[in-house]
Amino acid sequence: MSQESNGIEVKGLVREFKNGPRAVDGIDLTVEPGEIYGFLGPNGAGKSTTVHMLTTLLPPTAGSAKVAGLDVATEGSKVRKVIGAALQEAALDPHLTAREHMKLQTSLHGLPKEERLKRGDELIERVGLSEAADRRVGGYSGGMKRRLDLALALVHRPRVLFLDEPTTGLDPQSRASLWTEVTRLSAEDGVTVFLTTQYLEEADQLANRVGIIDAGRIAAEGTPAALKSEIGRPSVEVVPRDPANRARSQEILDQFGTAVPAARDALGIRLNEGIDELVGIVRAFDSANIELASLVLNEPTLDDVFLAKTGRHLEGAGEADSAEMPLPDGETVNA
Ligand SMILES: Nc1ncnc2c1ncn2[C@@H]1O[C@H](COP(=O)(O)OP(=O)(O)O)[C@@H](O)[C@H]1O
Ligand SMILES: [Mg+2]
Numbered sequence: 448m449s450q451e452s453n454g455i456e457v458k459g460l461v462r463e464f465k466n467g468p469r470a471v472d473g474i475d476l477t478v479e480p481g482e483i484y485g486f487l488g489p490n491g492a493g494k495s496t497t498v499h500m501l502t503t504l505l506p507p508t509a510g511s512a513k514v515a516g517l518d519v520a521t522e523g524s525k526v527r528k529v530i531g532a533a534l535q536e537a538a539l540d541p542h543l544t545a546r547e548h549m550k551l552q553t554s555l556h557g558l559p560k561e562e563r564l565k566r567g568d569e570l571i572e573r574v575g576l577s578e579a580a581d582r583r584v585g586g587y588s589g590g591m592k593r594r595l596d597l598a599l600a601l602v603h604r605p606r607v608l609f610l611d612e613p614t615t616g617l618d619p620q621s622r623a624s625l626w627t628e629v630t631r632l633s634a635e636d637g638v639t640v641f642l643t644t645q646y647l648e649e650a651d652q653l654a655n656r657v658g659i660i661d662a663g664r665i666a667a668e669g670t671p672a673a674l675k676s677e678i679g680r681p682s683v684e685v686v687p688r689d690p691a692n693r694a695r696s697q698e699i700l701d702q703f704g705t706a707v708p709a710a711r712d713a714l715g716i717r718l719n720e721g722i723d724e725l726v727g728i729v730r731a732f733d734s735a736n737i738e739l740a741s742l743v744l745n746e747p748t749l750d751d752v753f754l755a756k757t758g759r760h761l762e763g764a765g766e767a768d769s770a771e772m773p774l775p776d777g778e779t780v781n782a
Pocket of ligand 1: 465467469492494
């Protein structure tokens with residue numbers, strides 16, 4: 448990768464915490480310049496630890512990482528000049544307004560005095576906070592705070608942008624407006640974006656490429672389309688109108704695919720072939736005189752990919768761990 452490149456190259460990256468887990472357990476990944484890379488995984492998977500290493504906040508235990516061609520371990524100050532970051536533990540001061548935050552951030556990054564106000568206002572406008580610019584951040588909604596975080600991270604025109612769960616807890620509308628801005632940064636300004644998320648839909652819709660991380664390791668990587676087509680075949684869920692027909696319904700379905708977990712009352716299979724089999728399924732139920740309350744076709748999702756690679760569903764996958772996490776003083780949380 449050339450010195451000019453905006454990409455990210457990670458090899459065998461490890462982070463161990465004292466008396467803690469191997470939070471990042473040897474990951475390899477490449478992010479192409481200008482790409483949006485979605486780092487998808489449950490709570491505790493190692494997403495933030497990875498971001499902290501890539502943004503030079505935490506030294507790696509082993510392995511190497513280059514950001515924009517610069518080594519995070521040996522060229523930290525150069526790395527910090529070309530990256531922007533909006534991290535989970537964002538430090539916004541509730542007593543300051545957006546414009547005041549901008550004033551601080553632009554001077555922190557050494558922008559010439561005469562440019563500071565202009566750049567600040569430009570970014571505030573860009574993330575849609577112009578009307579709230581002189582209000583204290585303490586009164587902002589979650590979505591407004593996240594948009595301000597993003598604007599602050601862009602002050603020095605970074606070539607690589609790190610966003611750690613930028614939309615967690617946001618309502619769908621705020622989420623969508625952040626997606627629009629991130630897409631624009633990548634498409635129009637050529638900014639490379641490394642974004643972590645717990646949301647399947649976010650990785651699917653926003654990212655050019657996705658790395659699925661679980662327990663410190665990358666379980667799968669590729670474009671959302673390629674990952675899903677690797678799982679390949681869609682699944683079908685049926686609900687027999689009469690629950691007494693469940694067993695016979697399952698027998699019929701078994702001719703067309705292999706059983707998969709389904710919603711309550713439903714029976715599910717992953718199709719052996721593809722959607723062409725739907726006709727056969729409908730006919731089979733018809734000739735067996737079994738009425739169906741519903742028949743649903745589900746295309747593979749990134750959750751199916753996660754399930755196939757880890758044996759668990761993504762949603763709620765981190766909860767069992769966190770419920771048993773020891774507290775610093777040795778007590779255990781009883782969730
Ligand atoms: N400073 C730390 N000391 C000890 N363990 C840590 C520390 N930071 C994170 N961990 C642990 O490392 C694992 C990964 O955490 P993290 O990277 O924050 O996951 P994610 O961001 O995907 O939720 C978790 O088990 C977490 O408890
Ligand atoms: Mg995190």
